[in-house]
Amino acid sequence: MKCRALLLTVVMIPGCALFQRPFRPEHASKEEAAKLPYPLWLPSEGRVQVPANLAAAIELAMDDMLPRDVKPPRGATPDDVCLHRRDSYDVEVAPLNDEVVLVRFLVKEGACRSEGATATEAATYAVDVRGWRILAVQR
Template structure:
């Protein structure tokens, strides 16, 4: 047992390097209690049906393109913080050949106001839905 003790001092700190993705933020209970869902359920206007495999493919591509723990670089140009917000990007997805879903992530026009930003920001992902992995990325 004493032989393995030094190994524990190496392995346990290494476990700290593996971080779980952050959990979604929830509103405080008193605020959540004030929210009222529509009696009829989800409104028809603006309703989008997203199949489960497509939702998972989108999530996989977005996590690669913009991980939750990504921080804007300190030397970034002033006013370009919009490039570091997930909501600045639109996502388009479509089934492709076999079990592949293509996911396109593009900077939304006007997301950064009138600033001259590189609107070629984004990527096209090929997601393998059999093994849930990224097959290829086109930037």
């Protein structure tokens, strides 16, 4: 009986990994949110409208380049830590054709340079916007 219970436990434990909660961003407290002017409106100066398929392609490529659950390795340099932050990258995006969008990540100017020069281009992705998959990555 003990052996059967142990075997059942060993078989079921890896299945627990499948029940991870999906990523949800942190929300501010109600007190902090109350400090914002309501209703929230976007000023016309600086406003950018990003088409839905481009926004989704950027998110898909960013999730591949910097998965949310990956942290910098122990003993990482300050530049390595910086390069693991999503806000360290600017994005260029352009449709290649009706089915493929190119997404290029560039290290933001002035970011991640505590140890000297840092490469500016991180990666370029070709994203299939019909099947939502990554076709190619150039690093």
